[in-house]
Amino acid sequence: MSDMAVMWLFLLGKILLFFGIVFGIVAPIMIWVERKVAGLVQDRIGPNRVGPFGLLQSLADGIKLLLKEPLLPREVNKPYYLLAPIISVIPAALSFAVIPFGPPTTLGGLFETPQRLQIASLNVGLLFVLAVTSLSVYSVVLAGWSSNNKYSVLGALRASAQMISYELASGLAVVSVILLSGSVDLVHIVDAQQKIWFIFPGILSFFVFLPAIFAETNRIPFDLPEAEAELVVGYHTEYSGIKFGLFFLSEYSIMTTVSAMAVLFFFGGWELLPGFTWAQAGIDIQNTLIGTVLATSWFALKVIVFLFLFVWVRWTLPRFRYDQLMGLGWKRLLPIAIFNIFIIAGVMAF
């Protein structure tokens, strides 16, 4: 096979693998994990009827959503109503284009030079992820506005205000990571963590980043926009069937994206341990196939830990009141993030 053909095939393989895993495996498994963990936290069993340990419950739910009658409420603004779930999936899918799920590798000698395991190896990868996740506000706004329902509008206003407020905090927390690593290229950020993971010097920025990503995905403790008891379901009240399924899917995808981001920025990506790289352990992650698979699985394991953290926090903490939420974002996290930048810049300059 010619060189170009191998490259194109590799790209196709990456795209299929990535999207297949995230949309086809991670999202359904996350739904199952959510319900099972919810059950166990609440001292009950959770789904255990459909398949062994209730594993096929997500499949059953997906089939149910697909087969539901596609309702179109009467007074909705039809183009925007139908557009909103589509717009919610686009940023979720697009942000995966720059996330590296493993080290640059020759796949056991298949390529001469190490190829990146990113679909698109941008040199502004971090900013790209920030930019694309900031577009997910529009789906919320359109969904709420087009639904012709006062609860939806209220939920949409709250959700979008919350999302843009915490985008600021997460962006500033990430600036400290850029300072520490000297690059916005995601693979370079991971390579810069070979001596020490950025969680240690950037502990304050991690404490700003973590609530920020919870708020951006509208998860508890920041899910007042979707609060079941108070706003019906908020901005996706009028959505049923596969339209709701798309919102759900995009929420779990963005959760996966921001978990991957947190691992890449603060927990060393695919590095083995802080200060103890794979090379020091005697495993060549770049040139051997088994090393690459090991590093990639280690990265996936860390992302899974973060996803479990999302689910765990959801069923443990109560939710914030809306003014507490906005006060936290603007009056506490933003000054802490700015102060943190000063500290890190000062330490790095001297």
Add this chain to the structure above:
Amino acid sequence: MVHVSIAHILFLSFGLFCMGGCGFLIRKNALSLLICLELMLNGVNVALVGFSRFYGNESGHILYFLVITVAACETAVGLAVVLNLFRLKKNIRMDEATNLKG
């Protein structure tokens, strides 16, 4: 990589600017006015980035940054003004905002 001339980029910029300008002069809704203003600024930005590419210099990018900064500030202040106009007159038609006329 791309072999178009600077003239093509400038035509695009001029076209965007003129459409934004036309829209700006026609519209009665204050928000649509501000949106057309953004379109005009976008046209200017295309020209700046095009020139930056033409000379192989980053100065156009820096000026682009300053234009974006100014656009963001002006949008925020303009929207605050529109909000106040709405509170005063309960609608935002530009042909009714004539208190200071004559």
Add this chain to the structure above:
Amino acid sequence: MMAPADILFFALAALILLTGALVAFRPRPIESALWLILNFFLTSALYVLLGAHFVAVIQVLVYAGAIVVLFTFVILLLNLNPQELGAGQAVPWTSFVLLIGTITAILLCFHVATPELLRPLPKLSHPDTFGTVESFSVYLLKNYVWSFELAGVLLLLAVIGVGLLAYRKPKSVHGSSQQKDSSKTQGQKGAA
């Protein structure tokens, strides 16, 4: 046969102009805002084609992801009826004159474009580092430090100005029953 990059450029330019026309001439502001998002996205793609990677991402991050969100917010908050929009009125004759004048001006530009302007873009001397964050920031902080600082001050002034302009003291509980018309906007403002 043009290179694929050229075809892409012309396709992008045509789409940018089309969405720009849709922004300028749609009656409702929410539609203008949505087409504006698409316009900014396409412009960002154009910037990538011109090698300005950092600028392209900033375009999406700031313009499409923050400024247009501001617009969308205000459109949502004001929640206007069609009477208040001013839609459905006849387009005045001045706009047609302007449109014709624009087309004439563009055609005039085609006529007077010198051959020098129509040459292809020169090759970059350092294509790998042109438009990256590093080269941009080095250039900015080496040559344009004052502009950078002034931009920061301008942003601060804008924040203060918006806070002053848009702030309204929350009305006391006793006065709200008598003021029915302003309490509706107050409620919308309080929900945000």
